[in-house]
Structure formats: C-alpha cells, structure tokens
Amino acid sequence: MKKINYPVFFPDATRAVLKATDSTDIKGTNTPGILVNTLHLSINPGGRIIDKYQGVRKFMNWDGFVISDSGGFQVMSMAKSGPRKGTITDRGVTFYLTNNKKILLTPEKSIEFQFRLRTDMMVVLDDFTPPKANFNEARETVERTVLWAKRSKDEFEKQCVERKLKDKPLLFGVVQGGEYLDLRRICAEKLIEIGFDGLGYGGWPISENGKFNYDVAKLIADIAPKNYLIYGLGVGKPEEIVGCVQLGYHIFDCVLPTRDARHGRLYIYEATSMDKINIRSPKFYKYYVPSKQEHFGDTRPVSQACDCLLCKNYSRGYLAHLFRIKEISALRLATIHNLRFYSILMEKLASTPAKITQA
RNA sequence: GUCAGGGUGGCAGAGUGGUCAAACGCACGAGUCUGUAAAACUCGCGCCCGAAAGGGCUACGGGGGUUCGAAUCCCUCCCCUGGCA
Numbered sequence: 090m091k092k093i094n095y096p097v098f099f100p101d102a103t104r105a106v107l108k109a110t111d112s113t114d115i116k117g118t119n120t121p122g123i124l125v126n127t128l129h130l131s132i133n134p135g136g137r138i139i140d141k142y143q144g145v146r147k148f149m150n151w152d153g154f155v156i157s158d159s160g161g162f163q164v165m166s167m168a169k170s171g172p173r174k175g176t177i178t179d180r181g182v183t184f185y186l187t188n189n190k191k192i193l194l195t196p197e198k199s200i201e202f203q204f205r206l207r208t209d210m211m212v213v214l215d216d217f218t219p220p221k222a223n224f225n226e227a228r229e230t231v232e233r234t235v236l237w238a239k240r241s242k243d244e245f246e247k248q249c250v251e252r253k254l255k256d257k258p259l260l261f262g263v264v265q266g267g268e269y270l271d272l273r274r275i276c277a278e279k280l281i282e283i284g285f286d287g288l289g290y291g292g293w294p295i296s297e298n299g300k301f302n303y304d305v306a307k308l309i310a311d312i313a314p315k316n317y318l319i320y321g322l323g324v325g326k327p328e329e330i331v332g333c334v335q336l337g338y339h340i341f342d343c344v345l346p347t348r349d350a351r352h353g354r355l356y357i358y359e360a361t362s363m364d365k366i367n368i369r370s371p372k373f374y375k376y377y378v379p380s381k382q383e384h385f386g387d388t389r390p391v392s393q394a395c396d397c398l399l400c401k402n403y404s405r406g407y408l409a410h411l412f413r414i415k416e417i418s419a420l421r422l423a424t425i426h427n428l429r430f431y432s433i434l435m436e437k438l439a440s441t442p443a444k445i446t447q448a
Numbered sequence: 449g450u451c452a453g454g455g456u457g458g459c460a461g462a463g464u465g466g467u468c469a470a471a472c473g474c475a476c477g478a479g480u481c482u483g484u485a486a487a488a489c490u491c492g493c494g495c496c497c498g499a500a501a502g503g504g505c506u507a508c509g510g511g512g513g514u515u516c517g518a519a520u521c522c523c524u525c526c527c528c529u530g531g532c533a
Contacts, residue, residue: 103484124483162483171485212483263483295482322483329482344484351487352480382477420487 090154090209090256095318095339096438098330098431099124099156100347104133105149107428108347109420112151117398118428119436122154122209124342128163128194131202132186144207156210156342157203159241160194161263161291162323165217177216179233196237200244208258210340212289212322213241215263220293227267234265234291235279242283261320263291264309273305277312287318287340290333294324301329303336310337327356327434331368334438346427351420353380353412356430358394366394368437374430379405379423380412397429398422 100107100115102123107115115123125145134148142148146155164182168175173185181195199214216233219226245260262280266272277288290309296302301324310319310333320340321333330341346356355377360366367373377391387405399408399422411419 101484108484109487126483129484156483158483160483163485165483167485173485215483217483289483291483293482301482320483325482341483343482344486345482348481348484348486348488352489353487354481415487417487 090258093121093154094439096330096334096435097121097154097340098435099154099340099342100428100431101126101342101344102149102151103158103344104129105145107424109351109417109424110428112149114398114421114425115151115428116153118425119432120153120428121432121435122156123151124156124158125206125208126158126160126163127199127202127206128160128167128184128192130206131160131194131198132192136202136205139205144205146207154210155206155208156340157206157208157212158322158342159196159199159203159212159214159263161212161215161217164215165219165293169217169219177233179236181214196241197244200241201248203258204248204252210259210261210286211245212261212320213238213263213285215265215291218265218267218292220267220295220297222267224269224272227265227269227272231266231272231276234263234276235283238262238280238285239283242285259286259318261285261287261289261318263289263322264305265291266305267292268296268302268305270304270308273308274312277309281312281314281317285317287320288313289320289322290324290338291322294321294329301325301332303332306333306338307336313337327368327374327431330434331438346431347424350423350427353378353423355379355391355423355426357392358430358433360394363394363396363433366433366437368434368441379408379419381409384409391426392430395426395429395433397426399426400429 099122100120103126105125107123130139130145139145139148146152164177167184168177168182175182175184181193183191183193185191194214196214200211203211214237216230216237218230249257262283262285264273264277264280266276280288288309290306294302313319318340319338321338323343324330324333324341325343326345356374357377358366358374359372384405389405390400391405391408392400403422408419408422
C-alpha cells in the first residue's frame with residue numbers, strides 16, 4: 090500500500106460508485122480514497138463478479154485508497170430498524186432483503202469478503218449500539234462487538250496466511266457503547282487486547298441535543314496506543330472533522346458531502362480565495378443552496394475559494410438552472426464541488442498539524 | 449347561428465346543497481440529512497389576528513335569485529372546446 094498522508098477523508102462509495110459521479114470525477118477532486126460497503130457489494134454485484142475483476146478497485150477503475158466497511162452500519166439501519174427488520178445473534182446478522190430472500194452476515198464472512206474486495210483498510214463487523222440504548226442494551230452490544238472483533242481478527246490472520254499476503258491490509262476494531270463512557274472504555278481496551286491497526290469511533294456520534302459527542306471521541310483517542318490509527322466512522326460535518334483531528338484522529342468517512350450535494354446543499358468557504366481559508370475560525374464555511382431565486386441571475390462562481398470543476402467553469406445562475414430543471418448534471422457538479430470542499434479541508438488540516446503523530 | 453360539453457386556488461384537476469379555504473398531483477417556499485433502504489424526507493402554501501388552540505374576512509367566470517345554508521340548484525350575461533349548418 091502506498092503511503093497515506095493523514096488525516097484523510099474518504100467519501101462513501103457504498104456500492105462502488107460515488108453517487109452521481111465516476112472514478113475520474115473523484116480523482117479530479119483530489120480525493121485520496123473512498124469507502125465501499127461489504128454488505129451492499131456482496132449482494133450486488135456479488136463476490137463472483139468482484140473476483141473476476143480481482144477486487145473492487147479494478148471493478149470501478151479506481152486507483153486511490155479504499156476502505157471497506159463491514160456491514161456494521163447496516164446492522165443498525167437495516168436489521169435493527171427499517172421496514173424489514175433482521176435478526177441478530179452471536180453467530181451473525183440476518184438481513185431480509187425481500188420477503189423470501191435473506192442473507193446471513195457473520196464476522197468471518199465480512200472479513201472474507203473484504204479480502205475479495207482487496208481493500209487497503211478493513212473494518213470488523215460490529216454490533217451497533219442504538220442511539221437510545223439503555224446501559225444494559227449498550228453493554229450487550231459491546232460484548233457482542235468484542236466477541237465478533239476477536240473472530241474477525243482470527244479470520245483476518247487466516248486470510249492473510251491463505252492468500253500469502255506480504256502487504257497486509259490494515260484492520261480496524263470498532264468501539265461501541267453509546268454514550269456510556271465506561272462501556273466505551275471497556276470496549277476499547279478489549280479491542281486493543283485483541284490487537285488492531287486502529288480503532289474506530291462507532292455507533293451514533295451525535296448526542297440527543299444534536300451536538301457531536303466529543304467526550305467519546307476523546308476517550309477513544311486517549312486510550313488508543315500511540316501507533317494506532319483513529320478512525321471516525323461516519324464523521325462528519327467539517328467542523329467535527331477539524332475537532333477530531335485536534336484530538337488525534339486520522340481517518341474519516343461520511344455521506345454528508347455527497348448526499349447534501351444531491352439534496353441541493355453545497356459547502357462554501359468564508360474566504361475570497363483558497364489561501365485565505367481559515368479552518369480555525371469558528372464559522373469558516375457556510376451552506377449554499379443553489380436553487381434559491383436570488384441565484385438565478387448570479388454570474389459569479391459558487392465559491393471563489395474553490396478550484397473544482399463547477400467553480401472553475403460554471404456560474405451560480407447556471408447551476409441554479411440545472412437544479413431547477415432537475416438535470417442530473419446538477420447532482421454531479423454539486424457532488425464534485427462538495428468533494429473538493431472536503432479535500433481542501435483535509436489539505437488544510439494536513440498542512441497545519443495539530444497533534445498528528447501517525448506517520 | 450345551432451346542438452353538446454365546459455369555465456374551481458400559480459398550473460393541472462377532484463368536488464356537484466351543509467362535514468369546503470376546497471382532495472391528489474405539479475410548481476413555489478422553509479427545513480432535515482453524519483460507517484447511504486436517501487437525485488430522499490418533513491413541513492408550509494388566499495388574506496388578517498394569535499405562541500397555540502382558535503377566530504375573522506374574501507374566494508370556485510360576472511350579475512341576480514332560491515335556501516337557515518350554495519363551488520354545488522334556478523335565471524341571465526360573458527368566455528372556451530367539439531359536432532352540425
């Protein structure tokens with residue numbers, strides 16, 4: 090694996106595509122890596138197709154980094170909630186895809202499939218602590234998360250041997266436990282005992298008051314050994330990423346920039362040029378909603394502090410037009426812009442290190 | 449000219465005596481979005497007062513009438529669409 094300059098943000102290409110874009114678009118935004126999803130890709134296109142391409146990278150023609158998520162988030166979003174609830178036992182998670190089609194995901198299967206994806210970084214299957222879990226419920230998810238983490242690690246080592254890999258992927262344990270700091274601590278300690286390349290801040294990182302839970306974020310960063318990478322799963326808003334990098338985090342992934350773009354919310358820096366961006370100022374960016382009436386006659390670019398495909402070539406008025414007529418290229422241009430916003434953010438963070446110890 | 453069918457909120461289109469400020473949809477406006485069941489979802493959408501519950505006013509082409517009560521029934525005028533002259 091090539092050397093990574095941390096911190097990094099990997100946008101979510103869950104199904105081996107960053108929605109509304111293609112791999113050359115992503116490359117153009119200076120995005121170093123992406124996240125793909127084990128569960129979704131094992132359903133579609135499935136392992137046989139992935140094998141034919143010798144991994145997801147060739148499948149989607151992407152030569153940057155790839156982290157694969159285990160399906161742990163889907164334990165929450167599809168098995169614990171949603172219209173077709175699944176079932177969770179110590180053995181694994183059963184997802185009901187249609188009324189007569191189900192799939193069992195186990196920690197071992199998740200890891201095995203991630204090897205077939207040939208990703209650079211892998212995440213263990215975890216039992217997502219629901220946002221409103223009480224202490225006992227949270228404790229159970231921690232116990233299962235640790236149990237699964239151990240089995241994942243064993244399967245990981247087995248795969249490395251079987252596949253005779255000299256360049257091993259990185260493996261991340263995921264810390265669960267909800268808002269209970271003592272559970273989080275126990276979970277992190279047990280994961281460290283098992284031994285990983287890094288720890289992930291899992292579960293739902295937003296408190297009930299809508300604020301990002303920095304207490305948990307800090308706890309994990311503080312417990313992790315010096316040589317560990319720290320990964321904020323599903324994190325987050327730009328200011329949350331800045332905050333976590335200050336705590337020592339290295340890796341992030343999130344759907345926000347891409348989803349927000351498709352929903353007509355762009356991020357723009359409060360700056361007149363790229364060098365004047367100050368990510369340490371409290372409100373260093375704002376939202377820009379292209380379709381608002383006031384933008385239709387605006388011939389300026391969306392942002393002066395951006396060098397993306399959209400900002401270099403098209404005006405606010407043109408983008409407003411594309412959104413209004415629901416032209417699909419609006420989604421592409423907006424997505425490209427938001428991805429570039431995030432990659433600029435990470436470039437700024439890398440050039441003004443806070444306490445990044447990982448080389 | 450005549451026969452038939454119509455004229456409903458920004459558009460489209462239900463409603464055909466009270467439960468109608470008027471369905472559904474579109475458009476428009478506001479908001480949400482954090483390891484993607486998401487190019488999605490929520491809310492608002494005549495005017496005025498109220499934090500809200502709620503209240504007042506105006507409105508279903510124009511005018512007039514019947515009725516306790518009309519977008520809905522009757523008369524009349526105007527306009528549109530189609531068949532026949």
